[in-house]
Structures are given as structure tokens and as C-alpha cells.
Amino acid sequence: MRSPAPFPQRGEEIVWIYEKKLQYPVKVSTCNPTLAKYLVEQYGGADGELAAALRYLNQRYTIPDKVIGLLTDIGTEEFAHLEMIATMIYKLTKDAKPQALKEAGLGEHYVQHDSALFYNNAAGVPFSATYFQAKGDPIADLYEDIAAEEKARATYQWIIDMSDDPDLNDSLRYLREREIVHSQRFREAVEILKDERDRQKIF
Amino acid sequence: MDQQRERFTPMKSYVPFRGLFDPCPPIGEKYYSTPPNLYVGFQSPNLEQFTPQEALRKGTLWKVFYDYYDNPYKRGGDSGHG
Numbered sequence: 001m002r003s004p005a006p007f008p009q010r011g012e013e014i015v016w017i018y019e020k021k022l023q024y025p026v027k028v029s030t031c032n033p034t035l036a037k038y039l040v041e042q043y044g045g046a047d048g049e050l051a052a053a054l055r056y057l058n059q060r061y062t063i064p065d066k067v068i069g070l071l072t073d074i075g076t077e078e079f080a081h082l083e084m085i086a087t088m089i090y091k092l093t094k095d096a097k098p099q100a101l102k103e104a105g106l107g108e109h110y111v112q113h114d115s116a117l118f119y120n121n122a123a124g125v126p127f128s129a130t131y132f133q134a135k136g137d138p139i140a141d142l143y144e145d146i147a148a149e150e151k152a153r154a155t156y157q158w159i160i161d162m163s164d165d166p167d168l169n170d171s172l173r174y175l176r177e178r179e180i181v182h183s184q185r186f187r188e189a190v191e192i193l194k195d196e197r198d199r200q201k202i203f
Numbered sequence: 204m205d206q207q208r209e210r211f212t213p214m215k216s217y218v219p220f221r222g223l224f225d226p227c228p229p230i231g232e233k234y235y236s237t238p239p240n241l242y243v244g245f246q247s248p249n250l251e252q253f254t255p256q257e258a259l260r261k262g263t264l265w266k267v268f269y270d271y272y273d274n275p276y277k278r279g280g281d282s283g284h285g
Contacts, residue, residue: 024262157236161274176272177262184240184268191245 023080024174027167028091033104035168036092037122038159042175043085044119044127047151053078055132055148059141062134067142067189074182081175088168089117142190149183213238213270234275239268 008014042048056075060068093101093115101110108124119127132148135141156176160169216232251266258264 024259153236153238157272160272161276173272174260174262177269180238180240180270181263181268183238184243184246187240188245 022084022087023077024084024171026084026087026091026171028088028165029167030165031092031095032163032165033093033096033101033106035159035163035165036089037105037109038162039085039089039092040117040120041122042152042155042159043082043089043117045121045155046131047148047155048121048127049078049082049085049152050119050127051131052148052152053082054129055134056145058132059134059145062136063138063141064193066192067138070185070189071145074185077178077182081178084171084175086117088171090115138193139190142186142193146183146186146190149179149186153179153183211242214275216275230276236270236272238270243267 008017044050053075056071056078060071060075063071093106096104096106096115098107098110101107101115109118112118121127133141133144135144153176156172156179160172160176163169163172213236214234215237216234219230219233221229246265246267252258252264253261253266253269255264261269263269
């Protein structure tokens with residue numbers, strides 16, 4: 001029997017491709033619902049993975065052709081990060097009894113959602129489309145993207161500082177490193193768009 | 204050049220101003236991260252790479268962009284960073 005190929009073979013008709021595998025493994029070693037409360041900042045917060053994915057996959061329609069692919073690549077990768085964060089939150093809360101959630105500061109969440117995940121930030125504020133912009137000016141939009149990556153990097157640092165779960169921190173370090181690489185690529189995109197090659201430079 | 208490389212650190216710190224009546228004990232040094240992407244500029248060709256297996260674990264293929272992070276306040280606030 002042939003194992004299913006992740007990508008279409010010649011002549012195969014494919015309607016939709018999704019690889020049902022996390023970008024990086026998520027392992028949680030301690031039962032700690034309080035960490036879930038902090039992690040939700042990266043789930044439905046202003047600088048979280050959902051805001052990042054929606055920001056880039058929306059801006060890419062009105063950005064110069066040279067950098068559309070970059071926004072598509074990074075925007076879809078943010079959804080892979082979102083899946084990792086969701087997995088972390090789910091694992092940290094799935095067996096927690098109502099009392100344990102209450103003690104972790106998640107009593108209000110339990111009343112509204114039980115253990116279901118919801119797109120809100122660490123303070124319980126629901127997700128909002130106002131967390132990101134699309135100005136239509138390529139430089140303004142890319143500068144926002146760079147800032148968003150640095151803010152997400154900082155958020156991961158603060159969560160690592162608050163967490164003493166070595167396995168969870170390992171996955172969080174991976175996500176922080178990806179923010180650094182994304183920021184680097186957005187900075188390079190700005191360099192591409194402002195390039196003055198073959199032109200006489202008179203300032 | 205080598206001296207400059209020695210002085211490079213991805214973590215900076217400063218001692219915040221202390222007022223006469225600050226209620227909390229001083230934090231000592233306050234840290235902030237300055238990862239390599241702030242310095243590299245447009246990536247030049249032929250930089251050193253991790254092996255593919257290492258790259259998948261570390262989150263980057265390029266050694267120059269790798270920046271390990273740990274809580275800088277964990278070891279009594281002094282981890283020898285400049």
C-alpha cells in the first residue's frame with residue numbers, strides 16, 4: 001500500500017492541500033493552566049499569530065509584485081504558528097477542573113466558554129480587526145509588519161520569562177526565532193522596494 | 204574587527220533611574236534583546252548554514268540569525284551581559 005503523498009503526483013486531481021502536522025512539535029510537561037492564560041495573548045491578542053496571518057494575507061493584494069510571495073509565505077506560516085499556540089493552550093487546560101481554571105484566573109473564561117478556545121487576549125478582550133492596518137502604501141505597510149514581528153518576539157520573551165516549563169519554552173523559542181527571521185525578510189523587502197540600482201543618485 | 208565582534212551581544216542592559224521614594228526594591232539591571240536581524244542588513248550570499256535537521260529544530264537555516272533566548276532575570280539578574 002502506498003502512503004499518502006503530501007503533494008500531488010502527476011495526473012492526480014487535488015482540490016485542497018493541508019499537511020496535518022504541526023510546524024514544530026508541541027510538548028507540555030507541567031499541568032499549568034495559568035500559562036494558557038498568558039499564551040492566549042499570542043492567540044487572539046493585538047500582536048498575536050491570528051492578527052499577523054490576517055494582516056499579511058490581506059496586505060499582499062496591494063503590494064508590489066516583487067514582495068507578494070513573501071507576504072503569502074509568511075502569512076500562511078503564521079497560521080501554522082497559530083495551530084501550535086492553540087495546541088499549547090488546549091493541552092494546558094484540557095483536564096483542568098473548573099476550580100483549577102478559577103485559581104489560574106480563567107474563571108471568567110470558563111463561564112463563557114468552558115475549556116473551548118476563544119480568540120481573545122490575555123486580559124480577556126475579544127479579538128478585533130482594528131489590531132492591524134492596510135494603508136496601501138508599501139513602505140508604511142512593511143514598516144508595520146516589521147514592528148509586528150518585533151512585538152511578537154518581545155511577547156514570546158515575556159512568556160518565556162513567566163514560564164518554567166522547559167518543553168513548552170523549547171517550542172516558544174522556536175516561534176521567537178521565526179519572528180526574528182520574518183522581521184529580517186520584511187526589512188529586506190523594504191530594501192528591494194527602495195532600491196535605486198541603475199539610477200543616478202541625487203538627493 | 205575581532206574586538207567589535209567580541210563586544211557584540213544580543214542582550215543589552217541598563218540600570219533604571221532610582222527615585223528617592225521608589226516603593227519597590229531595585230530591579231538592578233533591566234534587559235532588552237537586540238537580535239541579529241537588527242544588524243545584518245540585506246543578507247549576503249554564501250553565509251554559513253546549519254544542517255537541515257538542525258535548522259528545523261532551531262527555526263532558521265542561517266547561523267547568523269540564530270539567537271537563543273532565556274529569562275535574563277533568572278540568575279539573580281546578572282548574567283554577564285553588557
